[in-house]
Amino acid sequence: MPDITSITQIPGVFAGHATHAEAGTGCTVVVFPEGATGAVDVRGGAPATRETDLLRPEETVEVLHAVILAGGSAFGLAASCGVAEELERRGCGLDVGVTRIPIVSGACLFDLACGDAHVRPTLADGRAAVSAALDGAGAPLARGNVGAGCGCTVGKLAGPERAMKSGLGEDVEQAGSLVCGAVAAVNACGDVLDPDTGARIAGMRTAEGALGSSVEALLGARAQMPLARTNTTISCVIANARLTKAQATKVAQMSADAYAHAISPTHTTNDGDTVFVMATGEVEAALDVVGALATRALGRAIADAARSAEGAFGLPAARDLV
Template sequence: MHRSIRDIPGFLAGHATLAEAGTGCTAIVCPKGATGAVDVRGGAPATRETDLLRPEETVNVLHCVMLSGGSAYGLAAASGAAEELERRGVGLDVGVGIVPIVSSACLFDLACGSATVRPGMEEGAQSVANAFEEKDKPLARGNVGAGCGCTVGKLEGPERSMKSGLGEDVESAGELLVGALSAVNAVGNICDPETGKPLSGLLSEDGTHIVNEEDALIAASTSLVMPLARTNTTISCIVTNARLTKAEATKVAQMAADGYAHAIRPTHTTNDGDTIFVMASGSLEAPVDLVGTLAVRAIERAIADAAREARPAFGLKAASSFDSEI
């Protein structure tokens, strides 16, 4: 049975999807505030409010992580999220008002649907509203929210790429819960983390099967010219009921990045803006290494889930196009 991050007490999640334009955004909310952290491994990130998550900074609470399409334009969705949270009384009390702490990362989906339609303040506010209002419903996955315009396997350009999306997974050890939500827009292939079998990625020239992209990259050698450089990113959020300091949450984010390497090949390239946030609600004590280990597993399985849940769109095949093989 699939478990959702909506099942982890203290956390909410919601989407706003612009389906025809192939873009959207996804809000992960902790109304009471969480300990936050971030790890940025990719070479081309588009982010907001990541500096305050560093362990040495004095802001110790994070209310929302916004994952958005729209490239750098999509950062506006975080402002809409902040305004909606303020309306709902969620934020840091600064004496003269409430300031919600919203961190964000965006992915490039402008080449998938419409290049002129991007998630903005309205969509950011809507995703937060949906997080509150749909908390008792299953969270949609695949071509929704930040995953709406995601594609993978782009070494040879968009013509041989495949549709990806947004996925999630929850792992547990006793009462400890660690969940991951990932919008997968990688230049590389998505592989089953347990078998290594490709789920989605670079199509063969005849479109009948998925090519090993690492082998293709090595074969291209110095002649490789990446089409649409710096237009790929996998952005994720880890949520847990563990009690962590900012330094410990940062270590969990760093460990979780190994999940990218298990499920995306190649990963962390100069053309990816890979980013992982952590939100820890602090409900119970747990060893940091255990939280990090579960986070790795949750991330890699969420990435695979994003590939499996994606559906063909915008003329692109998806993993579901090869159901008999996955």
């Protein structure tokens, strides 16, 4: 199998963005027109999500047609309706006789304090993201200050003035014919680490502007949790493996460990951390192999979100630090 560098190169997978650069918000959609087996793991204390209950293994809906990651906090959930409407217009979804109903799950992050708090992803943005995904088929997914990553920031435990710009990251890993890709919009209150080396990439800065440690500051009572429920990392993992809903749920649970590898601290009371998993069903693979590969991809996607970001809204990005 040739090397795959973007999830858009995985057969049956399409992805696109709608971005409001000046307002610091947007949305990212991953589309599976033929449907895929979906699952979710929610570990954060303040999630804003859509259609996560139907992804439980005991529920009867077996396919998911799209996952949307959006800014705008709870307001951003409106964009998911646009995704559903555009997919219906294109004839994608469950056939219920009178129409087709696309099954769309999603999660939102809080970016209202980054740019313009009164601009949020809308119904039209959801439609636009689907159009970008399906009409631009095969183009690599843009990363950094785009889509759901447009208004992302990290390292907020010492206040917004010492935070850093983050964004949307992607990574694809392969093991033989098995492919696992991940997309992550990283808006954590903690720091972003390289999951392979533990090196700090972005996060809370010291008074001198150097990278500090959020955990050490927190334990030393030199930092406080920011305004409640204003942080989260939301992700989608895509695997070409053949999985049941129960197996996909286990992969989601395993993949969530990538947050602990790449974010410090993670899963706090102020983070709405959520991981979706989509399995397209082409390859037979051992469940633990899928989980391990997916975890690696997600950890590296989180790191990529910090490395791909550009400084904006008065905040530096990792590339700006000496």
